[in-house]
Amino acid sequence: MSNGKLGGLALEARSDREAKRWIYRYRQGEKVVEYQLGSFPQMKLGEARQAHRDAFELVRQGIDPRKQRKAIKAANQAAWTMGEAFTRWIVFYATAPARGGQPPTERTVLKQKGRWRLHLEKRLGGAYVRDMNRRLLIEVLEEIASSAREEARQCLTLLRQLLDYCEDREQIYDNPAAGLKPAKVKARPGKPRERHLKLPELKELWEVLGESRNTEGLASTAMLSVTVANAIRLLILTGARRAEVAAMRWDEITKDTWHIHASRTKSAREHTVHLSHQALAILEEQKKLTTSDFVFASSRDVEKPIHYDSITTAIARLQGRARKVPDTEAPLNHLEHFTVHDLRRSVATLWTETFLADPLLVEAMLAHVPPRLVGTYNKGKRYKMQVDVWERWGEMIAGFGEVGAASNLVELSRHRT
Template identity: 45%
Template sequence: MKQQILSSHREIQALKPSGNASVERIRVSSTHGPGLYIEMRGDRVSKRWVYRFRLGNKRPDLIIGTFPSVSLKQARELHGKAVQLVKQGIDPRSYRAAEVAKNTQAWSMQEAFSYWIKHYAANPTRNGYLPTEKTVKQMQRRWRLHLQDDLGSFRVMDLNRSKLLEVLSNAAIKAREEARQCLTLLKALLAYCEDMEQIEESPAATITPGKIKARPAPPKKRYLTLPELRELLVALDCDTGRTSASTRNAIKLAAATAARRSEVSQLLWSELDLENGVWTLPDHRSKTRQGRRIRLSAYSLDVLRQQRQHSNSQYVFESPRKPGEPIGIDVLSKAVKRIQGRDTKEQNLDAPLAHLEPFGVHDVRRTVTTALTEHLGADKLLVDVMIGHAEPRLIATYNRADRWPLQVQIWCQWGDMLSNLCSDKPEFIQESKHTNVIHVQFGSR
């Protein structure tokens, strides 16, 4: 070995083999101590960094990298790390092999999401049930739209809190609620990665919606007054153009039963007992995974009889565009927007309900629950049972009564109110000039 000691990039760059030996090594100065060499081989153009160390009675070599791919500065840094390992009695070659294996097995965020979504779909959530297919698809859609492009290629082990804050904050600019849901997704995904030992600690653990300007929006309070509900039902009867009969009837049944969009749009004839006027919603079609019975009023049965002529499949509300398939969940929302003239960038002021304060399909559900309590005297806990809300745990555990006879009475009364609202001369009685409470006077039955 030559005894000269190199100390600069220029010296190493200018170094050439002497031709006297097939392998030549020259010492390179390093603040971390001796043992760092630059090696030249007569049959190679490139040079490589070598750290020769002593561990016990052995003097092995660690190949640090090639020059100039690994600069002098980088070689000294790697030399320093190797020196520290040797001081601890660790063979840096074994450590390097373990690091390479770890990096080879390290997941990208895209791989992590693929593994996690399968795990998520196959394991029960806190309520003890598997997530619905709809929920899984929402997770996949959210990842694809808001997170995949920015995070997919990152290795999980390289992801940090600042990057997550950047991506989530950008998402919050477009849609606060979506950003909040993305945060929930990432927390679950990275917690799974933590369990699978891809990371030691989730960088999303301490991020809150407030940190990314994605605090939950205030609870929605919009519901329709009875006169507004009448306007909606009348508009549905008059709209025989762009909105299909299946969609119009589905909205009417939603107003009669307070069922969710997915529960109505994917309703099966097999769930209905038309002779006894009962709709039995199975567990797997309920958001809370708790099936329920719904008494079909005379109004509801009339809607279903009208719909029979528009359905030739197992689905009650069959799509006119895709025979044999149900109408889409979003079709109801789009139809309600269209009636209000809000289905385009600028509102169509000639639409039937353009003059009303904006509302959506879910507001119709809120309308029914409010009316059942305000106009028919049903207590809130019973109404929650009737519309399929999850009951407080203690009540669900200790009180199994569903008060079905009372439910039947209330659903039938609500159907009568809707029939009255749709009549040519609805009988409204305004209780007071200073209250919004409106009572409906029923004729003899």
């Protein structure tokens, strides 16, 4: 069977074999070599002719098609899929130093795993790393950005780091995500949230948290448990992050001090929080509710803490925003929408406005990484100032249940600035 002027293409049928096969016979030195192109009828005539042309061109260049096929097979076996690459990279990522010379926290690693599983694995997991290109990444990231712009931005960062790792290990020649900006995939972050609760709004939330609870553990409104309500209260009293509060352990507490290990903070730096009298009262109540190692133990499994999303869900329920159809009867439905993180911003704002606390002092109380130019020589004195703010804040919160709480604000500011 001829293939134009190339020659050597044949369809072989043998009595000892049921299947037929396409072969290409060519000369290599003094020997005639047979090279199998594929099986018939799986490989059609047109496909066989194209495979013949490719093999003929290799022979013309002095390349043995059989060795070429072995080399390609070996390269394919050594090539990573994106799924395999992510599995390798996440192990590397979890132990590689990040900001401050420390590896990322366990929570950050879990977030990256969840991001990959939720947004990227289905589209990219089975594809080879070497086949990644800028057009494909933009397409995938734009699809994510259509419903979650911030997640698209985070996915871009993940892909940039993942493909850098692959480039260093010669799985791809150039990183197609390098230089790709969030704006190119419609993932430019929106305007930063500025919502913070005024003191009367915070007072209303505090009172609702108290009214929703009962001694049986479940809220009378079925919106949140005593444990979750207490976790939100401690969050308000300390300004700590929801994940730090949710997973708080008894062995982290020494008298009136809460030591949060670096592995549990976003900045990967150990953080110390003073517990006011009001915060300690919440812990005393929790001691009566659980024998777990965790202060805020899960009602389903006391060996685990409540999930930090329980706090988010509780805040949404109190506003009637936990479901698609708003609950206009929810106790805080009339307030402008706020999130758990808005509470942290609210606390920081009120510390600054009410007590005239130095913004850098407040940043330290929130466990934000300090500017490089800020000296570290006066930590002892600054912590005493932080303790004073936490105590005064606790007294103000305690005043929410008293007549004339608003006037207490003026008195505290007047006597303790």
